[in-house]
Each structure stands twice: as C-alpha cells, then as structure tokens.
Amino acid sequence: MVLPVNEIERAAAEWAAKVDGGEMPADLRPAFDAWLAADPRHLGGYLKVEAALARVTRLGAEAQSRLDADTVVPLRAVNRRRWIMVGAIAACLTLVVAGGTVWKANSFAAAYETGIGEMRTVGLPDGSSITLNTGTRAEVHYSLWARDVTLDKGEALFDVAKNKARPFTVAAGDFSVRAVGTSFAVTRIEQRPLTVTVREGTVAISGSRVAGTTMVSAGSQAVASAGGVEVQPAQLSHDLAWLEGRVFFRRQTLAAAAHEFERYSSLRIVIADPAIASRTITGTYQANDPAGFAKVVAVLMDLRLETAGNKLYLRQKKA
Amino acid sequence: MDRLLARAQWMERHLLPIEPRVRAWLNRKRVTGVDADDIIQEMYARVGSVDNVDEIRDPVLYAIKVAQSILLNRIRRSHIVSIASVGDLDDFDIPSPERSPEDEVAFRDEVYVVIRALRELPERTREVLLLRRVEGLSQRETAKRLEIAEKTVEKHMAQAAQYLSAHFGRGGKPKPGASSKARVFGKDDGTSG
Numbered sequence: 001m002v003l004p005v006n007e008i009e010r011a012a013a014e015w016a017a018k019v020d021g022g023e024m025p026a027d028l029r030p031a032f033d034a035w036l037a038a039d040p041r042h043l044g045g046y047l048k049v050e051a052a053l054a055r056v057t058r059l060g061a062e063a064q065s066r067l068d069a070d071t072v073v074p075l076r077a078v079n080r081r082r083w084i085m086v087g088a089i090a091a092c093l094t095l096v097v098a099g100g101t102v103w104k105a106n107s108f109a110a111a112y113e114t115g116i117g118e119m120r121t122v123g124l125p126d127g128s129s130i131t132l133n134t135g136t137r138a139e140v141h142y143s144l145w146a147r148d149v150t151l152d153k154g155e156a157l158f159d160v161a162k163n164k165a166r167p168f169t170v171a172a173g174d175f176s177v178r179a180v181g182t183s184f185a186v187t188r189i190e191q192r193p194l195t196v197t198v199r200e201g202t203v204a205i206s207g208s209r210v211a212g213t214t215m216v217s218a219g220s221q222a223v224a225s226a227g228g229v230e231v232q233p234a235q236l237s238h239d240l241a242w243l244e245g246r247v248f249f250r251r252q253t254l255a256a257a258a259h260e261f262e263r264y265s266s267l268r269i270v271i272a273d274p275a276i277a278s279r280t281i282t283g284t285y286q287a288n289d290p291a292g293f294a295k296v297v298a299v300l301m302d303l304r305l306e307t308a309g310n311k312l313y314l315r316q317k318k319a
Numbered sequence: 320m321d322r323l324l325a326r327a328q329w330m331e332r333h334l335l336p337i338e339p340r341v342r343a344w345l346n347r348k349r350v351t352g353v354d355a356d357d358i359i360q361e362m363y364a365r366v367g368s369v370d371n372v373d374e375i376r377d378p379v380l381y382a383i384k385v386a387q388s389i390l391l392n393r394i395r396r397s398h399i400v401s402i403a404s405v406g407d408l409d410d411f412d413i414p415s416p417e418r419s420p421e422d423e424v425a426f427r428d429e430v431y432v433v434i435r436a437l438r439e440l441p442e443r444t445r446e447v448l449l450l451r452r453v454e455g456l457s458q459r460e461t462a463k464r465l466e467i468a469e470k471t472v473e474k475h476m477a478q479a480a481q482y483l484s485a486h487f488g489r490g491g492k493p494k495p496g497a498s499s500k501a502r503v504f505g506k507d508d509g510t511s512g
Contacts, residue, residue, distance in 0.1 A: 006356050013481035017473045020457050023321040041357060044364030050327030051335045052483035053452050056433060060453035063433040
C-alpha cells in the first residue's frame with residue numbers, strides 16, 4: 001500500500017476516520033467545521049474520501065465474501081477430492097501414515113478459465129495466487145514436492161508464496177518458468193512469442209528446444225521464441241496494465257492495437273483504410289471498451305467512425 | 320445520517336466512477352501550473368455545495384461541465400498559460416449515458432475493483448475498515464474486537480480512507496508522489512492526419 005502525497009486528502013482521511021455511527025462526533029464538530037471553512041478544497045477532499053468509503057460500505061460485504069472464498073470456485077473442484085483420494089491410497093501403499101497426512105494437506109489440483117473480457121484472481125492453498133487475464137486457461141497441480149501450473153493459453157500473473165522446498169513452475173508450450181517466491185506474468189498468445197514479465201524476485205526460464213537456462217530478475221521481461229530467450233527491461237506499469245483492466249500501447253500501429261482489443265471483446269475494430277493502418281498510437285485504454293478506444297482514435301486522428309453490427313469501422317474522412 | 324455523508328453516498332454512485340476520466344482529460348490538457356488533484360477537489364466541493372443533487376439530471380455531463388469551468392477559471396486567472404495552448408476544452412470523451420447492458424457484469428466489475436483495493440491494504444487495516452464501514456461497528460467496539468487501542472483503530476481507518484480515495488479516484492493503483500501526473504493519454508507526435 002503506497003499512499004499518494006496529497007495533504008488535503010490526508011487530512012480529510014483523518015477526519016473521515018473519526019466519523020462514528022454515521023456522523024462526526026459532536027465534540028469534534030466545531031473543529032471539523034472550522035477546517036471545512038478554511039479552504040473550499042477541504043470540503044471536496046472530504047467528500048471524495050467519504051465517497052470512496054461509501055463504495056466499500058455498499059460493496060464491501062460482497063467483496064469480502066469473495067476475498068475470503070479466494071474469489072472463485074475451481075472449475076474442477078471435484079478433482080481436489082480425487083487427488084486427496086489418490087493421496088490417501090498412496091499413503092496406504094507406502095505404509096507411512098503420517099506421510100499420508102502431509103501429502104493430503106499438500107496435494108491440490110484445479111483448472112481455471114476466463115472467458116473473453118473476463119479477469120479474475122484465484123487463491124491457491126499455499127497462499128500463492130493467480131490473476132487470469134481475458135481468454136486464459138491454467139491448470140494447477142500441487143504435490144508435496146512441487147507446484148506445477150500449465151498455462152494452456154492467455155495471460156496470467158503469478159504471485160508465488162515462498163517455499164524453497166516446493167518450486168513453483170509454470171509450463172507454457174515449449175518453455176517452463178520456475179520461481180521460488182516471486183511475482184511474474186506469463187503471456188501466451190497465438191502467433192506471438194511467449195513473454196515473461198517479472199515484478200518481484202527472479203525466475204528461471206528453460207525451453208525444450210533452446211539450450212541452457214535464462215535467469216530473469218525483477219523489472220525485466222523475457223521474450224522466448226524458437227530462436228532463444230531474450231531479456232529486456234520491462235515497464236511494469238505498462239506491461240502489467242491488464243491487471244488494472246487496461247491495455248497499454250507504445251507507438252503501436254492502429255492495426256496492431258485493433259488486434260489487441262480482439263482479445264477482450266467480440267466487438268471488432270476494422271481499419272478500413274490501409275493508409276491509416278500504420279499510424280501509431282500511444283496511451284492507456286480500457287481493455288473492455290473497444291468502442292471507447294475507436295472513438296478516441298477517431299477524434300485524435302480526425303477519422304470517421306462507423307458502427308455496423310459488432311464492427312467498428314475507422315476510415316479517413318472524405319476530403 | 321450526516322448531510323455530508325448522504326451527499327458522499329450520492330457521489331460514490333455518480334461522481335467517483337467518472338473521476339478517472341476527468342483526471343485523464345485533465346492530464347491530456349497538460350496545463351502547466353494546474354494541479355489535477357486541486358481541480359478534482361474543487362469539483363467535489365462544488366458538487367457538494369449544490370442544494371439538491373436530485374435536480375441534476377445527468378450527473379456525468381454535469382461533473383464534466385463543472386470540471387471544465389474550474390479549469391477554464393484557473394487558466395483565465397493564470398498569466399502563465401494561454402487558452403490557445405490548451406486547445407479545445409470541449410473535447411471530453413463523454414461516456415455513453417446508458418451503462419453496460421448487463422448490469423450484473425457491471426456490478427461484478429465494481430466488486431472486483433473493491434476486491435483489488437482491499438487486497439492492497441495491510442491485513443489489520445483491512446480488518447478495521449471492514450468492521451467500521453461494512454459491519455458498522457463503532458470505533459470503541461472495533462478496538463475491543465481486535466484488542467487494540469482506539470487510537471490505533473483511528474490510525475488504520477485514516478490510512479484506509481486515504482488509500483481508497485486515491486485508489487478509486489485514479490481508477491486503479493495510485494502512483495506514489497506523482498498524484499497529479501498520472502497517465503498520459505494521447506497520440507504520438509506527427510501521427511495525426
């Protein structure tokens with residue numbers, strides 16, 4: 001939690017903390033009124049803070065229940081029980097009863113999937129969590145010795161709880177990404193190289209078709225393709241913008257930007273003029289709002305925007 | 320309930336959701352010497368001073384007009400910037416009045432935003448916040464429940480309040496120390512037709 005530097009909001013928050021039973025205590029009222037009267041922005045800051053708290057009052061119960069339930073029910077919740085059964089049988093076979101308990105407590109399997117435009121965070125039994133971006137599927141297999149995740153497709157951030165004895169490995173196609181305790185995102189989109197963005201700690205990437213292991217540390221991004229693994233500096237706020245439901249473009253062509261939005265929605269942006277497809281755009285946009293993006297582009301670049309069905313056509317204005 | 324708190328509840332529904340857009344718009348203007356936080360606070364203060372908010376038919380449009388007029392006033396008062404450098408003030412990306420067709424989806428997104436915010440808070444701060452503002456416990460009851468001093472409850476509560484205000488208003492994580500220079504939202508140079 002990082003608090004921004006704004007004196008008025010800080011003071012306003014201190015006043016808001018004193019509110020009890022839906023009002024400012026009577027003994028504090030004169031001082032509070034004096035503070036409000038001192039500067040018109042004080043009222044604004046206070047109302048803004050109280051509006052934020054009102055949001056928690058309105059939605060907090062729902063949020064809390066999902067926070068407690070770790071956000072989501074595994075798609076294959078039954079599997080967990082099956083794995084526990086397998087664990088129990090294994091324990092009997094090895095005749096190590098105590099070991100069986102440990103196994104049971106540590107084995108876990110589930111698959112998680114998000115639809116187009118959906119994003120969700122799932123908690124795992126060891127305290128790690130996975131945030132799945134749009135159109136993503138991941139399978140989790142925990143055993144006593146290892147924590148294995150397979151990223152079938154899409155993009156996900158892994159916040160890994162530290163445990164040296166149980167490495168956390170994400171398999172994605174020909175590559176695997178291993179971490180001990182760290183936070184990193186893996187992007188596996190068709191026709192694009194696999195990318196691994198590391199937010200905290202270090203991960204090791206190895207591939208079945210490339211030699212050696214590449215270490216990637218916090219603030220770096222690895223791009224893995226058949227040709228090998230290349231490491232470059234990451235811009236976390238941009239590369240992980242999807243965590244906030246946004247997409248970030250840095251001098252991206254309109255064609256590529258339109259393509260990116262297809263990951264998040266069934267609306268299609270069509271760049272109807274080849275002449276404008278290569279124009280570039282920079283900025284952060286709401287991922288689930290291709291229509292809003294198209295509108296902004298139309299205004300910024302002085303283009304004509306037409307909507308037909310689920311298609312948004314961008315073309316040059318007639319002279 | 321306190322009149323200000325009742326007003327804050329209205330603002331939570333109508334003003335807070337568009338604050339990130341207003342910020343983006345302000346940042347896009349890139350007016351030197353004008354602080355986005357200042358203007359946002361003034362916007363809240365002005366809407367807070369309206370006698371009867373029920374008379375505001377279109378809160379989004381209203382808030383945008385207020386923000387525009389505040390910015391214009393600042394520019395007029397300032398001798399540093401010329402209006403020409405700001406360009407067209409009427410270029411707000413006005414969101415469509417009808418919300419998402421599936422209200423359920425919209426609600427889930429809202430809840431998700433709250434979940435994300437709650438996750439960012441330290442555990443004890445989150446506990447205090449939820450006990451105070453969701454379960455409605457008094458400061459004293461909260462202190463007793465958590466076996467901590469009342470002053471500590473107040474401290475956690477103030478931190479939570481400040482964080483949430485910044486978090487929701489910026490549509491995500493606040494940037495430390497750069498509160499008024501959030502995202503640059505615009506085009507590259509030399510790309511317009």
